[in-house]
Amino acid sequence: MHVVDVFRVLIRWLHLVAAVAWVGGSLFYLVALGPAVKEAGGSLKAALGLVDRRFRDLVQLSIVTLLLTGAVMTFDRLQLEPGPAYVATLGVKIALAVWMFLLAQDLASRGRRRLIERRLDPATRDAGGSRGWSWLILALGMVVLLLSDLLKVIGPAAG
Numbered sequence: 001m002h003v004v005d006v007f008r009v010l011i012r013w014l015h016l017v018a019a020v021a022w023v024g025g026s027l028f029y030l031v032a033l034g035p036a037v038k039e040a041g042g043s044l045k046a047a048l049g050l051v052d053r054r055f056r057d058l059v060q061l062s063i064v065t066l067l068l069t070g071a072v073m074t075f076d077r078l079q080l081e082p083g084p085a086y087v088a089t090l091g092v093k094i095a096l097a098v099w100m101f102l103l104a105q106d107l108a109s110r111g112r113r114r115l116i117e118r119r120l121d122p123a124t125r126d127a128g129g130s131r132g133w134s135w136l137i138l139a140l141g142m143v144v145l146l147l148s149d150l151l152k153v154i155g156p157a158a159g
């Protein structure tokens with residue numbers, strides 16, 4: 001196996017792991033963890049705050065990884081002149097991914113703000129809306145995964 005191919009496999013693997021961590025993590029958080037903690041209530045709610053912070057860090061790491069590996073793969077695939085359908089699909093995918101990144105930044109800054117407010121006044125309640133954003137990010141992530149699959153099918157054979 002040529003060293004360039006080893007590099008390609010590593011980049012694609014890192015991209016996939018970052019995608020699984022963010023989209024898969026969001027699915028678990030919204031469908032299993034969040035509702036279970038809400039149902040159980042009590043001390044688990046405090047633990048959810050800790051989970052929130054750690055998951056936010058994981059999402060930031062995933063975003064940086066997706067951007068860097070995505071840029072490398074984009075350059076690698078486009079030099080094979082894959083045709084207008086591929087370029088258009090990749091363009092839509094990147095636009096949706098950037099929208100996800102912006103929503104995640106907004107959520108992260110809300111989370112940090114809420115943490116500070118809670119320290120100042122423990123009675124501070126969640127202003128709501130964050131869950132809606134989280135579901136939107138998950139839905140966009142599902143569409144981005146579908147487009148990534150489509151890219152593989154309509155894309156050029158491996159370089």
Ligand code: HEM
Nearest residue numbers: 012016019066067070071073074077097144148151152155
């Ligand atoms: C939420 C963000 C993203 C997710 C969930 C995601 C997910 C994926 C997945 C699952 C694949 C298939 C990997 C494989 O074949 O093993 C892929 C491929 C790819 N991604 Fe992403 N990605 C994201 C963001 C990006 C960004 C921001 C870029 C560009 C800067 C990008 C560029 C690419 C390219 C060029 C491919 C290769 C497609 C092909 O097979 O020709 N991705 N992505």
